[in-house]
Amino acid sequence: MSVWGKIAGRYLFSGKSGSVTGWISGISAAGMAVGSAALIIILSVYNGFDFTIRENLKQSDPDFLVRAVEGKTFDCSSDSFERIAELPGVTEACPVLEETVALRYRGRQAIAKVRGLDSAYECSVSTSLAGELGIRTAFMDSLELYYPSRKKDISLINPESSLRSISLRPGKVVSLEGNCVILPMAKARTLLDYSSEVSAFEIRCDAGPGPSKETLSSILGPDFEVLDRIMQQPALYKMMSYEKAAIFMILMFVVLIVAFNIYASLSMLIIEKKQDRETLRSLGASPSLIRRVFRTEGWMISWIGAAAGLLIGIVVVLLQQRFGFISMPGNSMMAAYPVQLKFTDILLTAAGVGLIGALVTAIGIHNIDKYED
DSSP states (O other): OOHHHHHHHHHHHOTTTTSHHHHHHHHHHHHHHHHHHHHHHHHHHHHHHHHHHHHHHHHHSOSEEEEESSSSOBOOOSHHHHHHHTSTTEEEEEEEEEEEEEEEETTEEEEEEEEEETTOOSOEEEHHHHHHHTOOTTSOOOEEEEEEOTTSOOOSSOGGGGEEEEEEOOOEEEOOSSSEEEEEHHHHHHHHTOSSOBSEEEEEEOSSOOOOHHHHHHHHOTTEEEEEHHHHSHHHHHHHHHHHHHHHHHHHHHHHHHHHHHHHHHHHHHHHTHHHHHHHHHTTOOHHHHHHHHHHHHHHHHHHHHHHHHHHHHHHHHHHHHHOOSBOSSSOSSSBOOOOOOHHHHHHHHHHHHHHHHHHHHHHHHTGGGGOO
């Protein structure tokens, strides 16, 4: 260890550390530890929620969604879509016909999104829609769906005559987001007055490497756009990214406030060790060496606090991930707070806390000469 490192360590770990300076140094290190641990824990909890949301979206959103660049509908009977269905890694490739329609069930009315699927064999409704309309699959009452005819003008005298309608008995309540009705493709085309058109083409892949967005775009050509999961929900994914960045910046600001205890500790240590500085000068120490002593002192306080905080945060996250001892409040679907530890968060926290410690230390020893009087 260098000379200035030994002197700084002696100041920090001296047995005569019961002074106010020693207490402030300990408080500074403890504050840095608490801030570092909070960063790791809160970012890991956010990662857990982010992972849970993404996994839930995988069940509802396809890996890729194909839409027409112009117009609401298109014909998917070309060879290009058949080629996509045969690509390695593609487990499902199905057309979808979507539109917003009016509903009526036992005198109650609502607006919902209709999804026509080739794989659907009965009428299914989302849980939120079933709750809003009081739909019971065991009842014999039918669900009536209405949509304006695309080939007729709306009659001002009798507007209902301009609507196309179908009547189906709900067969199943499924867990879907928002008000949604899933119909067989033939029923959806009858209601919406389409023959073979679809509004989208969904592609789902297995867990292994599947086709890329660029590959799909090259097969389909410029008339179609291919959307991955992030492009399908751009507002949601941007919000999650911005929230995490905002949380990180807020916590780093808290660490910065705590780190100013290091400034106070260094200032008092410089005053307290005035005689030691004079002795070092008499022994031939240069002003830069004396500065390095106190700079190393500040770095040691911040690094010790950061290391202890990182260790505490990692241990707490791993224990929560293994045992889930902090439970979710209320009647949540998750028993405990989800956590996910990421190595990048550890690096960012260590770099951020270290940078703040170095910055505050540099400020603390910048005017060391004013304590000479």
